[in-house]
Amino acid sequence: MATDSRLPASAASPGKEPRTARGRETLRKLLDAAAKEFGDLGFHAASISGITRRAGTALGSFYTYFDSKEAIFSALVRDMSQAVAETVAAEVPPGSRGIAMESEALAAFLRFARTHKEIYRIIDEAEFADPDSYRAHYDGTARRIEARLDKAQDLGLVTPGDNEVRAWALMGANVFLGMRFGVWDDSRPVEDITAAVTALLEGGIARR
Amino acid sequence: MATDSRLPASAASPGKEPRTARGRETLRKLLDAAAKEFGDLGFHAASISGITRRAGTALGSFYTYFDSKEAIFSALVRDMSQAVAETVAAEVPPGSRGIAMESEALAAFLRFARTHKEIYRIIDEAEFADPDSYRAHYDGTARRIEARLDKAQDLGLVTPGDNEVRAWALMGANVFLGMRFGVWDDSRPVEDITAAVTALLEGGIARR
Structure with a gap:
């Protein structure tokens, strides 16, 4: 790692x-x-x-x-959990905020998943081999996303809303996108994935 | 099941x-x-x-x-995969389309997770005990969501976009919301969860 x-x-x-x-x-x-x-x-x-x-x-x-x-x-689960968090934090450009920050975080996570394909096998197996560490990993990750959304909301970049539910939704999206477009098949450019998610977070998908 | x-x-x-x-x-x-x-x-x-x-x-x-x-x-993994798909399909009101349909599907899935808490333990363990069934479950679920989004796009309910990436993002969000607000802690009303996701899908979270 x-x-x-x-x-x-x-x-x-x-x-x-x-x-x-x-x-x-x-x-x-x-x-x-x-x-x-x-x-x-x-x-x-x-x-x-x-x-x-x-x-x-x-x-x-x-x-x-x-x-x-x-x-x-x-x-090892704590080590990997910390490595993902630190890598993502280090790769998000300083000063990026709100949805742009979430897009950068997703891009960093996808690159991480592509170069550390063992991470899913290990974190996911913790659900069985070490449930406390599994839960601590996802609780911790969700809390970090929620804190970023709270801050973005304070800055007026994000609409007021349920940032806890938003954080779990966004984390789940990132985890599954990392599995599908990072670990299983990394042939699509990272930018394709982040562009679709950024547009969804920016303006939703409803046609008006 | x-x-x-x-x-x-x-x-x-x-x-x-x-x-x-x-x-x-x-x-x-x-x-x-x-x-x-x-x-x-x-x-x-x-x-x-x-x-x-x-x-x-x-x-x-x-x-x-x-x-x-x-x-x-x-x-058993195939059985549970089919049971989730059939339950969700049966609970979505006929005629519901587009984002309303995705909200109904999430609500049905959350209710299913609350009454079948063993599902995560079994499907997730398939990643190790039976990787082909694990992948078939998520590939199949994502394809169903993608097909619904394609149809909603044809009906003019959803903006044109990358429905494969959208489907994996939405599935990941649903899976993690089901784990957090279905299996781990089911004290929050299902409507709280679906309302936040519906708003996100409708109009995003960017403040304009």
Whole structure:
């Protein structure tokens, strides 16, 4: 997922947080290897030895940071959730607001999905392997969209309305567009997808 | 899922289709029991003996209709996919068109999700346990929405546009609204949810 040593808060199991830069690097390697292992095999078939083999680390170093396969899976879901949020935030041009901002966020998400196709397999499997992390991911994402819409409403860019429902609708649209036009088939230009969604958000689809 | 004896096409494993009304009833019982077993336990923990126990049938009758746990899971995903489509189609008032029709379809889907909360657990797990059925479910649903939008466009109710992208966006919105306001928390009136989506589809959210 992330290629730097950035880690989500509480990546390791409780009491096992790395204290050195080298420890953080090893933890990062284990999370990147876990993304491949869980992405390729799914939660049930994935194994700790598969993760350490991919990471090129000793089996013992896994247990330095994690208690179990469940623990690294949860850490990975939080890691991916944070990576999507940070990537989208970083790619939205500063100063973009309202619907233009939502379009930029969708474009950034579609590009992310195209280059990290394992994300759906992992986040979606959390619904079963780690329901709390699954829910935290979508609750958190919806809250960020809602906050952006609230701000756009305050700025007079968006009509007053139920921004919670709007946020869940928009998030669902983005997730399914990312699956269909990002992961399953990435042959259509990102701009085609964002143009249709932008027009829908701008003026709806009713003919007047 | 369905409480009548209606069955999806090719519900049983190849060569095992029931030939009598009684056989169809047993098959229906097995599918209803499978919905509970997979819904409660998930694919991996679910067992054929758990399904026949819930159905009140002998273990042998399972193999009369299905080859394996995988086979009945696939049949169940097709069954649920068909049940959602038929329920929504039956609840949309005849003659409703365009955006009004999409609102009615969302309302019907939200009511369905509230009374069949196991549907997400089962359809979503198909992404892992039976990827072909998962994809067929969403491809089929998106195509139905796209066809409705094409028709609404022909009738001059909807502006010309990319109805494939619109359909995937609308389906994603519906799926996530059903999860958030149907399965996770059903305390808000269905009308609140549909009103926000109808307004969005009608005129967008941009302030002019």
